[in-house]
Amino acid sequence: MRFAVIDLGTNTFHLLIAESFGGTFEILYKTNVPVKLGEGRINDNLIIPAAFNRGIRTLQDFSLSIKEFNVDQVKATATSAVRSAKNGAEFVSEAKAIADIEIETISGDEEAELIYKGVKLSGAIQDLSLIMDIGGGSIEFILCNTEQLIWKKSYNIGAARLMQQFFKSDPINDGEKHAILNHVQNQLVDLFEICEKHQPTKLIGSAGAFETFAELIIRKNNQEVDICKVKTYAFNYDEYIATTLKLINSTHQERAEMPGMIPLRIDMIVIAALITNYVMGRLKLNQLSLSTYDLKMGVLASLL
Structure with a gap:
């Protein structure tokens, strides 16, 4: 079939x-x-x-x-x-x-469910984790462990939405950063409440921007990893932070010239980095991994 x-x-x-x-x-x-x-x-x-x-x-x-x-x-x-x-x-x-x-x-709820199924298929869920999927229109968060999905929600704070609303300077200025993070903070109140209760130990990034973060690090370190062929990738936390801070502080042209950057993400990666760093900081998470399996693999899993 x-x-x-x-x-x-x-x-x-x-x-x-x-x-x-x-x-x-x-x-x-x-x-x-x-x-x-x-x-x-x-x-x-x-x-x-x-x-x-x-x-x-x-x-x-x-x-x-x-x-x-x-x-x-x-x-x-x-x-x-x-x-x-x-x-x-x-x-x-x-x-x-x-x-x-x-x-x-x-619906956003169905989207989060399918992302969970895709990530689960990759084998990335090893313990109590928070899955994050950064889309252009929405961001999904899923709290889960190896056995079950505990909580899920889709928020209309996708990278394209925030970019069109707030990101006007090159490089992004402090005022724009603060405006983005204030907006995100106001939206994610219930996420922080549920995570305070359950205390996830790890963030799993679902494909998309997280693949670009990984690609930038792989190219910089000449690692022999093909993101197209692996299901998961474990980030070194310090290396991830250094990479994202460089992205946030760089110009459009500087990001465009980074080995591993794709044209679609040159600007949206700044939004993705800001939000991911904010969530990890707020939840005191220092473990991050990538699942290359996402929504489409969740749909496939449902069909199978």
Whole structure:
């Protein structure tokens, strides 16, 4: 049985094609495209025409790949950008009409559940942990241990939203940093309350920005690690902090020239670094790992 999973993120559209054999699976093909669906007016809850068209064109390309691989079942999920957009329903119907892809727009709660399933599949959950998934439109937090999901929530404080609202200087100035962190602090009150009660020992970053943090460190140290081929990566805490402080204090051009940086994340990585450092500091966490398995692997796990 062949499955195709499409994850329509606010920044990136992902396509994953896998074949199942009994209880296991093999990934046959995967690709991602920086569609930037949240470009320009995400805080006005609108997909602008250029982003709308990029999204539909990308889904047409995905549709061709799905046909090439003779896929039996397709599952496409849309998250924050489509969920909150006034023209989100129009995007979903155009995708069906033009690319023949049926999209399910999932809630933030469902998104967090699927992220948990994906991360669990990677084997990254070793003890009481807090999973963090930084998207363009929303950020999900999941408190869990090896046996169960304890608590989950999706917050509308994604990197694209905060960037469009607050990040205007190059490099980011202190006023903008404070405005971002004040906003985040006000949003995450219940997260800090639940973590105070349960005391997680580790933060697990789900793919995305955390893959970029890892890639920057791997390239800097000439480590023989291929992020595309591993399920997990353990950060050295001091090295992670040094890398993120460098990102926060650098200009757009300096970040663009860093080995391991991808164009999509040149500016959004600053927001990701600020929020991750704030959460880790507030919760007194000094253990951090990456799970390269995220929402799309959670969807695959559900299909299997």
